[in-house]
Amino acid sequence: MANETSAEPTRRDFLYIATGAVGAVGVALTAWPFIDQMNPTGSVLAAATIEADISTVQPGQQVIFTWRSHPLFVRRRTPKEIAEARAVPLSELPDPVARNANLPDDAPATDENREFKPEWLVVVGVCTHLGCTPTVLEGDYGGWLCHCHGSQYDTAGRIRKGPAPQNLAVPTYAFLTPTRLKIG
Numbered sequence: 001m002a003n004e005t006s007a008e009p010t011r012r013d014f015l016y017i018a019t020g021a022v023g024a025v026g027v028a029l030t031a032w033p034f035i036d037q038m039n040p041t042g043s044v045l046a047a048a049t050i051e052a053d054i055s056t057v058q059p060g061q062q063v064i065f066t067w068r069s070h071p072l073f074v075r076r077r078t079p080k081e082i083a084e085a086r087a088v089p090l091s092e093l094p095d096p097v098a099r100n101a102n103l104p105d106d107a108p109a110t111d112e113n114r115e116f117k118p119e120w121l122v123v124v125g126v127c128t129h130l131g132c133t134p135t136v137l138e139g140d141y142g143g144w145l146c147h148c149h150g151s152q153y154d155t156a157g158r159i160r161k162g163p164a165p166q167n168l169a170v171p172t173y174a175f176l177t178p179t180r181l182k183i184g
Helices: 011-036 042-047 079-086
Strands: 050-053 062-067 070-076 120-124 142-146 151-154 159-161 173-177 180-183
Touching (some): 050 062, 050 070
Antiparallel strands (some): 050 180, 062 070, 070 120, 142 151, 151 159
16 A cells, blocks of 8 residues: 655644744743843943043042942042052962953953053942942052951052952943043
8 A cells, every 4th residue: 555645735734833833922922021021221221331521530539430330439540659559569469360341351460450541540449348338548558448347459459458359340441532431
């Protein structure tokens, strides 16, 4: 007896295909709201990038901006602060990694790897131990001091003493003009 399978699709084949297609579209339409809710909101996207005017900052001063709901320290360093930061050997640093989002993850924590222009330092002002906000121009190294647990950072934002495990993070940033920064 010959093989009775037909190359012609039957009505039953059409119903299987149509039912499967409608089911797949239904699952996709049902799942989309759950997937879409994981996208960031408009307010988060708006805060992801800021522009900062630093024209009024004098040498030795710091301004604080809010970026991604965290304090952002922008410090105009003096030549003395720059020289002191550059004189620190990497072997003295508890965290030898730059933590600079503009560089490779394994870049060493030299002062040059913590800034774009020696005069300007931009760091996220959140202590890497417990998330506190350090205060400026305090501690043994002329940088920042976290009063909650005693972590001290130097003028390059590198951890020098205390329980904090990492240097202050350097965000992605660029100079739009000599006095205007774009962060994020």
